[in-house]
Amino acid sequence: MATPFGFHGSDITKEGEQPMGSELELDGSLRLLELGDGIIYASALHLAAELKVADLLADGPLSAAELAGPTGTHAPSLHRLLRTLAGCGVFTQDSTGRFALTEAGERLRSDHPLSVRTTVAQQGRLTARTFQYAEHALRTGEGTFAKAFGQPVWEYLKDHPEEGADFDTAMHEHSRVELAAIVQAYDFAGAGRIVDVGGGDGTLLVTVLGGNPGATGVLFDLPHVVERNRVEDAGLQDRVEVVGGDIFGDIPAGGDLYTMKSVLHGWTDNEVVTILGGIRKALKPGGTLLLIERVIPAGNAPHPSKAFDLAMLIMAGGQERTQQEYVALLTEAGFRVDRIIGTESSLSIVEARPTDDAV
Ligand SMILES: C[S@@+](CC[C@H](N)C(=O)[O-])C[C@H]1O[C@@H](n2cnc3c(N)ncnc32)[C@H](O)[C@@H]1O
Structure with missing residues (x-):
């Protein structure tokens, strides 16, 4: 079964072979696996936003080899990241292996009027790192930004003006769609x-x-x-x-x-x-x-x-x-x-x- 996020084993059951467990049990298991895999897709999206891949695709499709130089990445690895995101509607891959933007992918362009690029990139830098301390929040009820970054969020954004300006832009991006x-x-x-x-x-x-x-x-x-x-x-x-x-x-x-x-x-x-x-x-x-x-x-x-x-x-x-x-x-x-x-x-x-x- 292909899911919006992923693809799990029951798809590759051989003809005539019964999948293990009832369909209901499998659905529940697949749902949990899909939720757990969310981190893979989120991380891939954060990186694509950080590397400004969509800006580079604004004038038309490019291969990972063509994108590797301007993004400072290892071409075969970039290909794997883009292929992952092509599997969930951010890019499409053509028969020559080049990647293009989908309608959703267009909104990762910095110059799109409804861009969310800065928000998504900052999720990778700030949210993902803070979430490593989620267990502390759960056990204490305390926020954990300071554990991850050494100071509370508003102080950190003040002392790191570039990150602070990106936070304001992220709020602006949210507001534009709301x-x-x-x-x-x-x-x-x-x-x-x-x-x-x-x-x-x-x-x-x-x-x-x-x-x-x-x-x-x-x-x-x-x-x-x-x-x-x-x-x-x-x-x-x-x-x-x-x-x-x-x-x-x-x-x-x-x-x-x-x-x-x-x-x-x-x-x-x-x-x-x-x-x-x-x-x-x-x-x-x-x-x-x-x-x-x-x-x-x-x-x-x-x-x-x-x-x-x-x-x-x-x-x-x-x-x-x-x-x-x-x-x-x-x-x-x-x-x-x-x-x-x-x-x-x-x-x-x-x-x-x-x-x-x-x-
Ligand atoms: C999540 S943002 C929302 C911004 C804006 N209202 C919006 O929706 O786009 C929260 C805002 O509260 C501001 N803020 C945080 N602590 C503050 C304080 N002690 N005094 C004044 N503003 C503060 C932040 O600078 C930030 O702009």
Whole structure:
């Protein structure tokens, strides 16, 4: 049986020969083998992204021998890596042995408008290495980034500016594929002054202001992060104030709408209540808070939030949360939840207002 990931022994059973075990038993075994093999495909993809193979294939198919020079690799080994990825829809291999990009493979090109190359390459450098310490997280509930890299994630990214800039780009890549769904699901018209807390390079703010000419914004993140903002490139410097600071310190006051996307999942419950308390103080009367996060659905249905939740534990000691968990934390910090809005992406929007505002 060929699987999206792999190919296991039952395919090569000789004619007339019975495979061992019932079909049901085999399916279960194959499923587990396929899940375990995931590391092979993930590692191959990380390396292809790191080596920028897709950029080299932008003008047409090339063989591993032709790609070996520019990627600094051993041609026969590169061939094996590309053949592996051709088996799962990233490249195709033609009858001459040359490799070309599939539609998905195109998105590994650095210049594709929906590129995820930087994210995938960084998964190989940061996530894969941190996951070697997953057992420690499981036994203690602590994040393990510092075990792998010697310092907590935000300090490491500050002290390694190239990796930090790649992290911002990775967030931008995520946002590019998520933001259409966010602005479709939530009406930002009449938002007034929007403060994006932990707003990274400003991708969310730039997108929302781009569609709402009457709104203004404040981009708030760590000082060295907001330095790398995209506000000027978007021609929005007259409508956006860029503020560097700490979410555990003074959050810029006086906004009508506070947004936080993919921020709270990096922090423990106690830290989240502190951050929310700061926003509660900064928010104007009648103001609104939007949390944009992966809310974990009930039941067994597969959902990216479940894997992200495990990743947040291992990387940062953080977590994705259920609706009930968000309601409990927001209530503790003095907010009431008015709506939780699903989007076409894996993110949901939790809309909250101060408890003491009139309903
Ligand atoms: C996962 S990123 C999300 C970025 C952005 N909201 C997005 O969705 O693309 C988390 C952000 O929190 C910021 N951050 C982490 N610690 C912070 C702190 N103490 N004060 C302010 N921002 C912080 C990081 O710099 C980063 O930009």
